[in-house]
Amino acid sequence: MKKKNIKNRIAGIILGITTLLMAACTPSIPTDSGKTGKRALLYPDYTDIVMPYNIAPMNFLVQEKGEACIVRVSDSNGNTITASGDKKMRIHFSAKEWKSLLSKNKGKELTYDIYVKANGKWLQYEPFKNGVAPDAIDPYLTYRLIEPSYMSTGNIGLFQFNLETSEQKPILTNHKRKCDPASREQSCMNCHVSQQNNPENSMFYYRGKGGGMIMTYQGKVHKINTKAGDMFAGTVYSSWHPTLPLIAFSSNEIRQSFLSKETGKIFVYDFRSDLVLYDINKNEITHVLKTKDKQETFPSWSPDGKYLYFCSSDSTINEINEFKKMKYDLKRIPFNETDKTWGEVEDIYHASAKGISASHPRISPDGKYMIFTIAPFGPNAYTQKEADLYLMNLETKEVSALDAINSNVSECYHAWASSGRWFVFLRREDGNYGRPYFSYFDKNGKTHKPFVIPHTEADYNMNLIKSYNATEFLLGPVEVSQNEFYSLIEKEEAIQSTYGSEMTDSEVDTYSGASKIEKN
Secondary structure, eight states: OHHHHHHHHHHHHHHHHHHHHHHHHSOOOOSSOEEOSSOOOEESOOSSOEEETTOOOOOOEEOSSOSEEEEEEEOTTSOEEEEEBOTTOBBOOOHHHHHHHHHTTTTSEEEEEEEEEETTEEEEOOOEEEEEESSOOOSEEEEEEEOSSOOSOOSOEEEEEETTTTEEEEEEESHHHHTOTTTOOOOEEEEEEEETTEEEEEEEEEESTTOEEEEEETTEEEEEEOOOTTOSSOEEEEEEOSSSSEEEEEEEEEEEEEOSSSSOSEEEEEEEEEEEEEETTTTEEEEEEOOSSOEEEEEEEOTTSSEEEEEEESOOOSSGGGGGGOOEEEEEEEEETTTTEEOOOEEEEOGGGGTOEEEEEEEOTTSSEEEEEEESSSSOOTTOTTOEEEEEETTTOOEEEOTTTOOSSOEEEEEEOTTSSEEEEEEETTSSOEEEEEEEBOTTSOBOOOEEOOOSSTTHHHHOOSEEEEEEEESSOOOSOHHHHHHHHHHOOOEEOEEOOOOOGGGSOTTTOOOOOOOO
């Protein structure tokens, strides 16, 4: 009995100390503050947005002059969380309290009150509201981090980011080889793409010694050489069929131009490009479109697997300075899943007739909408500040600019979350460094003000001298370790894919673009 009483007393003391510490850590809201009549300037600009209820704490920096700041977030039922700023006026919310508050307010709004102490006096800024969506966002984001300017390869890596915790982990980097004094090898990896956001069926490229397509399929890792037959180049941009063991690729001969008189430092374009299909079970490459007088790239499957969307240009380049003449249209080609044959190419959006270029079609998971990029020229728009995102209603064919998204810098390289309620895109905030932004796409087809990826340290992106590239959602983490990937790259020979196409360039109907490949 005495032991039990002692334990109870100890537990009571610990609880009391914990309560006192929590009370001491919880900042008090000033009672004698003066009103400024304006909103506080924040970085990132997390105001008037709609957030997923499972997002990590969206910490921010209060960019007002002062020696202290306090922020209170509250709901309509009186639930609140409060945080005080550090010496840099950075706000860090408790992850546990943040998660609890958002989970209680799905489909509702939260109110932010901001107080800043300047010259010994507290000032209260005008409050603002953020919505909490009833729809979760896919918990993981993958991307490449790379210097924004051209170099041999630099320090490059593929990473996965947990959007629920703001934790970043490498999938694979070139640090091991680049920093090895015995080799100092130049290597690169890019384009981590999955089948319906499933990390167990995904792929990326490793460029360099021992390189190839590194494919994880049903949990097993393979290295494939996808250049086969009379293909003029290897595979580049990819899209997994939603249900079948098939990956559509573009085969691109890529060139780059460096300009000294324009704001864009570098422009990437295709000297030649075709579309091919890789059958995983057969380890076989076949041509989808094989044309000399057209350029096809950026394949993207419809969610039902019945169509392959892509962008296509009738322009070909004879001189290196002609790349701005290339204008791309959006098209699609029907696919028969039973016998794996293709139908006639269909026009979807004739951008070249308007003197502009359309690229990177991505279809919403419900098949109702397509987001794509509009730019002055070419298929790669990330260095063109005029690049904007557009939305097409695939039922009515109505096209509209995403005004809630677009700015005076480049927006491109977008991807849908599995629910179709969120999408991510890259914005070049200062014309150089791309950052992932997220937007809520509600059930009425309305896009909401985007917000940048949340980090634990609010000023993280201010200090990051890397550019995010090729962002994609995942429903779970990549479980394959870097050591396993490196072991495959260093020790295993690439599996050579076979070539299943027998047609020549002259056998392709370049007016319809159709290449009806009969498969047994």
